[in-house]
Amino acid sequence: MMMLRYTEPAKLKTKKIIFEDVYPARDSGTLVQLKELSSKRRAMEESINESRFITEAIAREISGGLNSHSEQDIQKLELYLPLLENLVYHVDLVSDNPRMVRQTSDLKIRWSSALSSSSFFPLTGPKFFQIDNLRFELGMTLFLYGAMLRELASEVLSVDLVQSATLFRKAAGVYHYLAHEVLPRLQSVLSPERPPEATSSVSSVMSLICLAEAQAVTIRKAEEKGNTGGLLSKLHYGVAQLLDEATVILHSATKECKDFSARLVEFISSCKALHELRSYKSLAEGLKDAGQIGVAVGILHHALNYVQKKMPGEESWRLVFKQEIDEVAALLRKYEHENEVVWYEKIPPHDELPIPEGKKIVSHIAYHPQRWERALVFKI
DSSP: OOOOOOGGGGGGOOOOOOOOTSBBSHHHHHHHHHHHHHHHHHHHHEEEEHHHHHHHHHHHHHSOOOOHHHHHHHHHHHHHHHHHHHHHHHHTTTSSSHHHHHHHHHHHOEEEESSOOOOOOOOTEEEEOOOOOHHHHHHHHHHHHHHHHHHHHHTTTTTTTHHHHHHHHHHHHHHHHHHIIIGGGTTGGGGGOOOGGGGGHHHHHHHHHHHHHHHHHHHHHHHTTTTTTTHHHHHHHHHHHHHHHHHHHHHHHHTTOOOHHHHHHHHHHHHHHHHHHHHHHHHHHHHHTOOOOOHHHHHHHHHHHHTTTTSSSHHHHHHHHHHHHHHHHHHHHHHHHHHHIIIIOOOOOGSOOOOOOOOOOOOOOOOOOOOOOOOOOOOO
């Protein structure tokens, strides 16, 4: 069972920030911490901007032996985020001071978007959005963190299903935290021109996508254990229901941000259609085993007609669809032949066919932010 791949959320870029040049430290301890914050940020930005060219062997040595680029980026983010959380906390304490407001604007916090339809120009590169608020920096960094966890989950899928599902659930937890705790406090300062990643609704959509992917991995585990028919049908339909929820939220998100990538929309609808097809296939197999081969034939006919109207445009996704359609078509021919030779069962009309039930069995793993609790004292 192949899954569709959508890697865009991890393709964020950012511009340099030097914290100690903006926030004047009152003591040497604060200056050291601001410099360390800049250093950790620089390691992250050089990696995602691909602006520092080092060999894979050196990157592996720097990271303490991590082979995967996703793992290396996750490590960089996990070193940067606690320091950033601490800065946000201390700047909030003096946020009423007009000088602190001006200083934060001097940071020029700029990030590109990976989910905007007009975020990349072939001649000039990505478009950058500037929002001078530390919560924008925190929000975009967390969005990237969730995206990198999701990338790593896809990387380990072929070798460790349990780890893959856990990483998808962790990513869902990061996006859930982002949607409910970080981004709501940013909305009042956002301009109409904002990246989709800075809106709560899009983080909610990403959380649901990650949960759907976690459940898809869990289905693979169920197949390995020999589960067939009814349970698999319910689990696949549960994936489709999660993606249905994501679609509803994405439609409402256009009120916050109109500039969405059509590819994100197509990814969600394509995944939903694929898992609906798999749900109908499993349902048909269960009904055939229960002696209802006529109903099974009707369900497979309906499923094939439905999914052929949902064929995606991207070639890699089309290949997955074609493979699945070929398998269902072969099963349909087998059932039709059996019915014609042995059972002679009537095939019910479309409106009398059963509809799969959905079962959602995954939940997000809650993200608990770490804060490196060190006092920061500014000259204000």
